[in-house]
Amino acid sequence: MEIHHDAHGGRGRFASGGGEETAEMTYHMRGETVVVFDHTFVPPALRGRRLAEQLVAAGVEWAKAEGLRIVPQCSYVAALFQRRPDYRALQAEA
Secondary structure: OOOEEEEEOOEEEEEEEEOOEEEEEEEEEEOOOEEEEEEEEOOHHHOOOOHHHHHHHHHHHHHHHHOOEEEEOOHHHHHHHHHOHHHHOOEOOO
16 A cells, blocks of 8 residues: 655654545654654554554655654554564664
C-alpha cells in the first residue's frame, strides 16, 4: 500500500489506505529539531500486513532526511526502536 505524508501546524501523519480503512502513525514537533511519534493505529481489516512497521519506517526516513531526532512516545514505536539499533541512533531524550 502507498504511504502518504500530511503535515500542518507542527503536527502530521503518515497514512495508508482511506476512509475507515486508514492505517496511520501521527506525530508532533517538539521545537525545531525533535519529532515525537505519538500514535499508531491499524484497523482490524488491515492488520497482519506489517503496515505499522512500514509507517514507522517512512517516518524515520523523513526525520533522517530533515535532520530531526525522534522521541518514540507510542508504545509500538518504542518497541520497534528497541529492536532496531539503526533507529535508536536517531532517538532523542523523552
